[in-house]
Amino acid sequence: MEKRDGFASKFGVIAAAAGSAIGLGNIWRFPYVAGENGGAAFILVYLFFVVVIGVPVMLSEFTIGRRAQRNPIGAFDKLRPGSQWKWVGVMGVVVAFMILAFYSTVAGWTLQYVYLSLANAFAGKDSAALNDMFVSFQTSSFLPVFWQVVFMLLTAWIVLAGIEKGIEKYTKILMPLLFVIIIILDIRAVTLSGAGEGLAFLFNPDFSKITSSTILEALGQAFFSLSIGMGVLITYGSYMPKNNNLSNVAFEVSFFDTLIAILAGVAIFPAVFAFHIQPSAGPGLVFLTLPSIFQSMLGGYFFAVLFFLLLLVAALTSSISVLEVVVAYFVEEKNMSRKKATAIATASITILGVFATLSFGPLADFKILSKTVFDLLDFTSANIMLPLGGFFIVIFLGWVLSKKDVIDEISNKGQLKIKLFVIFYFIIRYIAPVAIGLIFLNGLGVFNL
Numbered sequence: 001m002e003k004r005d006g007f008a009s010k011f012g013v014i015a016a017a018a019g020s021a022i023g024l025g026n027i028w029r030f031p032y033v034a035g036e037n038g039g040a041a042f043i044l045v046y047l048f049f050v051v052v053i054g055v056p057v058m059l060s061e062f063t064i065g066r067r068a069q070r071n072p073i074g075a076f077d078k079l080r081p082g083s084q085w086k087w088v089g090v091m092g093v094v095v096a097f098m099i100l101a102f103y104s105t106v107a108g109w110t111l112q113y114v115y116l117s118l119a120n121a122f123a124g125k126d127s128a129a130l131n132d133m134f135v136s137f138q139t140s141s142f143l144p145v146f147w148q149v150v151f152m153l154l155t156a157w158i159v160l161a162g163i164e165k166g167i168e169k170y171t172k173i174l175m176p177l178l179f180v181i182i183i184i185l186d187i188r189a190v191t192l193s194g195a196g197e198g199l200a201f202l203f204n205p206d207f208s209k210i211t212s213s214t215i216l217e218a219l220g221q222a223f224f225s226l227s228i229g230m231g232v233l234i235t236y237g238s239y240m241p242k243n244n245n246l247s248n249v250a251f252e253v254s255f256f257d258t259l260i261a262i263l264a265g266v267a268i269f270p271a272v273f274a275f276h277i278q279p280s281a282g283p284g285l286v287f288l289t290l291p292s293i294f295q296s297m298l299g300g301y302f303f304a305v306l307f308f309l310l311l312l313v314a315a316l317t318s319s320i321s322v323l324e325v326v327v328a329y330f331v332e333e334k335n336m337s338r339k340k341a342t343a344i345a346t347a348s349i350t351i352l353g354v355f356a357t358l359s360f361g362p363l364a365d366f367k368i369l370s371k372t373v374f375d376l377l378d379f380t381s382a383n384i385m386l387p388l389g390g391f392f393i394v395i396f397l398g399w400v401l402s403k404k405d406v407i408d409e410i411s412n413k414g415q416l417k418i419k420l421f422v423i424f425y426f427i428i429r430y431i432a433p434v435a436i437g438l439i440f441l442n443g444l445g446v447f448n449l
């Protein structure tokens with residue numbers, strides 16, 4: 001068998017996994033979902049889930065992937081041959097389709113904003129005018145679809161270049177740069193007049209705002225943001241060197257992912273209040289808010305261009321990880337060439353994606369279960385399919401694989417001391433499955449806690 005393509009350095013591993021985790025989920029989805037769910041109280045629940053469920057699920061995925069050396073479907077099949085477990089992997093491939101379909105809509109908006117910022121189109125506009133500019137773009141047909149297709153082609157192109165050369169090279173330099181730009185935006189945002197209200201919204205919890213749907217949304221956002229529950233990190237785990245400390249990678253990636261989400265919130269909410277935008281404005285929130293900040297800062301033109309470019313890169317390092325799941329599956333399980341697999345996956349996802357994009361315009365009234373195509377894909381994948389995938393992943397690690405195998409993989413065959421293993425094992429066997437199950441049934445209204 002030919003040697004699997006892999007990551008070359010420890011930093012490369014973290015950069016690639018963090019590249020998958022950090023993306024539109026942190027900068028676009030986190031603020032809009034937090035805004036719709038009342039802010040600080042939601043954020044506390046979210047943080048709790050990242051630590052108690054997110055990190056253990058992430059470590060579980062790395063463990064399964066590195067143990068099996070396969071894509072998600074192949075991994076379950078290799079570790080438990082002939083069993084039904086491969087369906088968890090199949091579900092992952094299906095969710096990958098759904099996520100990329102609507103992710104590419106928003107990434108397309110980002111491309112338009114790269115273009116607009118280059119063209120200096122925000123100059124001299126007040127926040128009402130910036131609002132109109134976004135809405136008239138978002139509800140049109142041709143341009144959003146055009147940019148979505150461009151984004152999907154970019155994603156496909158990087159995936160074709162292969163793991164090491166493709167992914168690692170770019171993320172190592174660009175993610176730290178994104179971090180710096182967000183900090184600069186934060187500094188400007190918190191010094192806006194009226195910033196205090198935004199910070200209070202973010203950090204001053206009102207627990208009466210917590211409902212069962214808030215809890216489900218927080219869990220879904222944690223899964224979405226950390227890229228867990230669909231096998232992306234099983235695939236990445238399969239590329240990780242045998243001497244990597246998987247627990248540390250899981251902690252570090254989760255830490256940076258969460259930090260970026262919070263920092264994005266600090267950039268956005270003060271501006272939301274300073275410029276009188278509704279926190280619950282929905283998926284457009286970031287695009288409505290940030291241009292106003294750029295307008296009010298020194299070097300705004302330069303920062304706007306740089307920010308939207310880096311947001312695009314962050315989106316790409318996430319979208320390639322999603323497409324990679326589908327491609328690795330076609331290549332390893334269906335014996336397709338990488339080229340053919342990439343072409344088929346990209347084309348079919350894009351077709352579904354066009355429906356998501358048009359659901360802000362011509363298809364706005366086309367609803368399934370009273371949701372537009374975009375909302376349905378967004379809601380179902382993050383809040384239902386990812387937690388469900390996570391549920392099966394922890395059950396697999398906690399109850400199906402032998403404890404000895406799990407310890408063997410996490411401790412690199414006994415070379416590493418794994419201090420927190422007892423806690424981890426208790427969480428994945430009991431806490432995580434029960435918690436996910438309860439939140440899930442409760443959030444869907446199957447029963448009421």
Ligand code: PFF
Nearest residue numbers: 021023024025026225227232
């Ligand atoms: N975590 C990515 C983000 O926050 O933008 C999105 C994502 C990537 C979700 C991969 C799920 C996934 F499997």
